[in-house]
Amino acid sequence: MMKETELYIHIPFCARKCGYCDFVSFPAGQNVQKAYVQALLKELETAPEGLPVPTVFIGGGTPSIIDPLFIGELLSLARRRFQLLPEAEITLEANPGTLTAEKLEAYRRAGVNRLSIGLQSARDEELRVLGRIHSFADFKESFSMAREAGFENISVDLMAALPFQTEESFEESLAAALRLSPEHLSVYSLIIEEGTPFYEMYHEKALAREQGREDTWPLPTEETERRMYRLAGRRLPEAGYARYEISNYARPGFACRHNIGYWTGVPYLGFGLSASSYFEGKRFSNTADMKAYLPAFEEEGAPSRIRTVEEVVTRERAMEEFMFLGLRMTEGVSGAEFSRRFGRAMEEIYEKPLARMEAEGLLSRRDGRVSLTERGVDLSNYVLAEFLLD
């Protein structure tokens, strides 16, 4: 029997690149978009047929920027080639300012049943600093159009620790998002990644500080960021959203099944530029070079040419992943599940880190499950690194 396999489809286009974004994404003309979708369709046809598919995630970039007919083509090919399960979760990422009633209608027809809309902040000044193309008013309009189009599962992305953001303005953004009652909320803290304009800003800032110049790009401190995180951790559950993962909150029944798949070892196939896959025990990813990607499927043997196998997930690595991915989930990892998968007890393999992290107050063990404590969440990298075996 074939294993359930998730699909990820990457749309690497956006209206304008945001200052903090380090995903493979860029503005491109109609012709490139069209050629890209043609290549994507061909790539889909290289995948094994008949795989049972529980979730599809069309991410970006801004997938809502391309012609909605393309989304329809991609999904109908997926339907023909794979066995999309009834109730399959089909998510599309969208950005305010790119959505119209017509597009939304087309997505519905194509079978998209979940939208993930990037709000980031309800303050227009903060949005401008991020380099977003939309205002809060645009977002509200997009959101209500989506509701009108019949979308009953909408996720909203918010960001904490933004330049110029204060605890008050963050709280305001939370409240504004809650007023719209989405089914799902993601709250990510800004990470300054190398190679982004924000990285330059960050260095400029450090330089200014060293030279005693005025800091024109105030960033919240780590302490403030943690207070924002905790604020979200209080407000959202009060409003009926449970935190099910470090940065994700949902109303009962609306946790993102696709992402949970990533954290629980479900196989997935990624299509498109730079897309990652976990399939048949291997992790691999596609080239991030458009010039290599576009013509690759004109010939035989294309997938192997544009793919880099990054790692073979050995049993040991699978154990590590079970821990460092599973612990991102609020419910943590199950000792029984560990034994079932690996034939060894979690306490035996990870005796030392479990004991130490528990003693340091970073992990809690209850009812056969291990999970991060609140402080453990704050120090999650520190904790998760402990579960890499020597």
Next chain:
Amino acid sequence: MSLDQSRIRNFCIIAHIDHGKSTLADRIIEKTGLLTSREMQDQVLDNMELERERGITIKSQAVRTIYRARDGKEYIFNLIDTPGHVDFNYEVSRSLAACDGAILVVDAAQGIEAQTMANVYLALDHDLEVFPVINKIDLPSADPQRVIDEIEDVIGIEAQDAPQISAKQGINIEEVLEQIVTKLPPPSGDPKAPLKALIFDSLYDSYRGVIVFCRIKEGTVRKGTRLRFMATGAEFETVEVGYFGAGQFIPCDELSAGMVGYVTASIKNVRDTRVGDTVTDADNPCDEPLPGYKKVTPMVYCGLYPADGAKYNDLRDALEKLQLNDASLQFEPETSAALGFGFRCGFLGLLHLEIIQERLEREYGLDLVTTAPGVVYRVHKTNGEMVELTNPSNLPDPSEIEYMEEPIVKAEIMVTTEFIGAIMGLCQERRGVYIGTEYMEDTRVLIRYDLPLNEIIYDFFDALKSRSRGYASFDYELKGYEQSDLVKLDILINKETVDALSFIVHADTAYERGRKMCERLKEEIPRHLFEIPIQAAIGNRIIARETVKAMRKDVLAKCYGGDITRKRKLLEKQKEGKKRMRQVGSVEIPQKAFMSVLKLDDK
């Protein structure tokens, strides 16, 4: 091979660093037909990976080539390459002892530099004939006549007919070869006398044992000769004798007086053969050994520890092998509470230290932790005893100390006049005592200072270069010991003294140094789950303090879509970082923190 000594020339090339010594050596080898230029890799003699990378010569190398001179006769050239850096004077001196003459290479643009003079004096001390060569005449700024005059004025050797060459472009190399024949003397010595050979280098080969590089001064050695090493008394039967091809050993029947070559005798123990020792024939020994070399004492000491404690024996083996052909390297076991078992090692200078450290890491695959280098202090105790202190942790209790002395060097700095002020400022900052200034010509001066050695071992050379825009050159030699107001600076991390970070410093600079060390360590020590005080102390008195705040956050919010590999790499990096830490009490200190405190004056 004919034993006609008049057809042998044993010589070396001496020069200030970067004046083109190794390039000239390459040309000589190429032009004498040992290698075709297609086979030539640049700098044939610099065969250590490290030497090629840094473009400097560290170890002496020898090579034999044959040259047909204009008189129609064939001459055997034994070329012995020498290092140029001030740290390696000892190596230079070893090479010189195996030679009868020397080629002095001087840069046609830069002229005489501090080490040009130092090397010429060394060569003259060894009674070598020296002739000058003006190199880099192809440079736009070359001024050969000025340099020729300078050589005659400053050094006092004849230079009017010095070959004007470009080693890089291969211009005028013939003239150098001819002058080797005409200006340098052939060796002397009686091939029938009792064997007397000087060991000037050696190498360990896992198949043949120790390969002894020697210059035969008297007598003859051949297969079967029973060798006696006069200093150690060890005796071995000769298995093979031979000479040096380029990068290879070429066996021959015998080596006789005047020749340079190698001997193997299944010598397994590296301690039996000491560089500088005399080898003789056990069955027909010579009366007394050759003078050998002036014993060189290490100037700089530091602790070397294996990052992985289990590698202690590997480190010892590696040090023994390196010591075999680097007699100036010294080491003895020591123990640190922070770093475990390791060695206190003595070096000629900081570059020497760095080179050894890199060779241990690259050639022997060892991961090392190095403690702050220091010099040898003399501690005079109240009971009249004098202790030579190489490890600050061994400083006796202050109540037992009458006074302390530190090593002082005579430094010579050569620089153009516009930088006199900057250089004198630097020397004053480093507690220098001004001795005098000597004008070499209108625009260049030789500045003499007495400087405490511990002020120059870290970064003096870099500071000198940066304050003279690269123009200053520098040489020094030990002058002696002088009384000084010294204190031991201790570093406490989370209230515990970390022995590996203690060092001796002049009382006037202790506060500044302590403050900088705390600041630097604060940057190096990662946050822990608790707050960590870092303190500098003299005795019980805390003179500086910094705090590493407790870790509040270490979280990766995003999951990068399905890119789990990226996440794994981040975690692996984190874990790897942790492995490179040393546990001191409850604090994990990165290994590089121990070294970083050296670089306090950077920026």
